[in-house]
Amino acid sequence: MDISVLQPDYYETFHCLAGACLDNCCRESWDIPLTKNEYMKLTGARRSKELEGRMREGIKRVRRGEKPSEYAHILIGPGRPCAMLGEDGLCLLQKEGGHEALGLICQSFPRANQRMLGKRVRSCSAGCEAVVELLWKKKEGIRFQNLPLRPNERNLRYGNREIPVEMEQTRPALRYFWEMEALCVGILQNRSYPLPVRVTMAAEVLDELGRLERSEDWEGMGAYLKATLAAPQLAQRAAHWEAKPRQSALALVTNVFFSFSLRGGSSREQALVQQVYQRLGIQLEDRMGEGEQAGLGVRYQLDRYLQGMDRLEQWLHGKEHLLENLMVNYYFQSLQPFDDLSMGIWENGIFFAALYSFLRFVLAGVMPEEGEPDWAAVRGAIVTIFRKFTHSAQLKQKMVSYLLSNGVQTLEQMDVLIKG
Known part of the structure; x- marks a missing residue:
């Protein structure tokens, strides 16, 4: 059971703008798959006649190439908002059945609740107007928090993505994930240098890590990360990249x-x-x-x-x-x-x-x-x-x-x- 979570410091302040959102995610071109369990839960419960009609129009079974994660789809396309979206910009399905009536994607977006190598990690996507507003207001930058989970959160679904510890056996580079994250995020947030230079320096780290991964030099990867975290030599690398001309x-x-x-x-x-x-x-x-x-x-x-x-x-x-x-x-x-x-x-x-x-x-x-x-x-x-x-x-x-x-x-x- 998870007892702690790593998250950005804005996470707890996020809330959906609902009908006040100008960039409503229910009106955009989306591919929202439903699992078989989600489809059965959506279509099996008693709904109002209006909502039942909208669901027949807006949810379609996958008849060919069915996958466990794609048993059906909610149809949202150019000029075609979600059929369950009301005139007030609110979800009729949620109005009638509550938050739990929704599929996982609709429940969670823009939140990303994941488990990485045994650690709960959660954040929010910038594909949401409210999240961009939060990032806009954080002039001092994002800080990350390692917090204890509240008892009522410990058994919640954590999303549809998990990279288990066992995967380190088939993808050994994962052993160094946390060191990679600390190094690259540290570079990206180092305001001593222009942001384009920071992005290039982070890419430089990933370039070297990619080379070590291709050569399966796992010991060398660990040594490189340890040395670079201890003495990143950013001033020299920044000067090198700043001197490069634009093309x-x-x-x-x-x-x-x-x-x-x-x-x-x-x-x-x-x-x-x-x-x-x-x-x-x-x-x-x-x-x-x-x-x-x-x-x-x-x-x-x-x-x-x-x-x-x-x-x-x-x-x-x-x-x-x-x-x-x-x-x-x-x-x-x-x-x-x-x-x-x-x-x-x-x-x-x-x-x-x-x-x-x-x-x-x-x-x-x-x-x-x-x-x-x-x-x-x-x-x-x-x-x-x-x-x-x-x-x-x-x-x-x-x-x-x-x-x-x-x-x-x-x-x-x-x-x-x-x-x-």
Whole structure:
């Protein structure tokens, strides 16, 4: 039985905004799977006639390729909110049956309650407006707490993700997870250096750990972490990376590719990406041809892109804690560098770096050419990015695959992407 939990210090202050939420997660493009038990509980209980009709419309069985974790799906798509969502922005299912009537994903989001190597870990996703507000207000940065669980919490479901201690036998790098977390979070929160440099230095650690993992040098991995935690030599590494020049065209084109995932999404996602293109001077054009010659071409004005990035840097002055908190929170929440266990340490690091780069790219496109940006627009863009890209294993793998197949895979190339 768990007796303690590791969590960020904002966790206890989170509460759902319910009907007051502007970025309601029940209106977005989501893939919400239901287990067989959840499906039976949802459909087997007595409901009002209105709710029964809505559930028939909004919950569909998986008839082919059924998995234990995907017996059915709640249908939410572009222009199609959840059928159980009331006009007041509240869930009719929860109104009638209480919180326990919901499936685990709907019960917990944006909370992530996980068990990592025998330790309870919980946090919240930045794919939620209320969480972004909490991170925005934490100017001193996130602190982490190791707290005793209250008696009524000890037997609660901890979520649908667990990495058990036994997995250390098949993935020996997991033995050093806590040291990796302490080192990388410490680097990301070290405000002696600009955040892009910190992200690159954290990526540098993951690059070396990935090399040691591929060579199965577990003793070397332990020695590297021990030495680096004791004497990280950040000043020398920071000076090295700060001296590297920006190569913005590569970052721009790469992030335009990532943005294609928003073009086919909800109306809000499409509006966001169109705004980014317009403000950063990006145009897409159809290319005739076959094979690699077919598809979309990208035309861009590098000077307008750089102006947008400069506007973002100006707006972030005195607000640098926002992106720091977002990336530290995601690193912790996703159990980096083991977010996707099908990928190696470095491949997970590649996604982390790419996410940071794409976040800055989109926010640069939200900055108006004159005046201050609307905070609600900035917050909405952040919510969209984290909701879209950090809750889809398929999108993560797609981004990493694109980078690897296009030769953007070395630490130096990640630095180019990170600098934007």
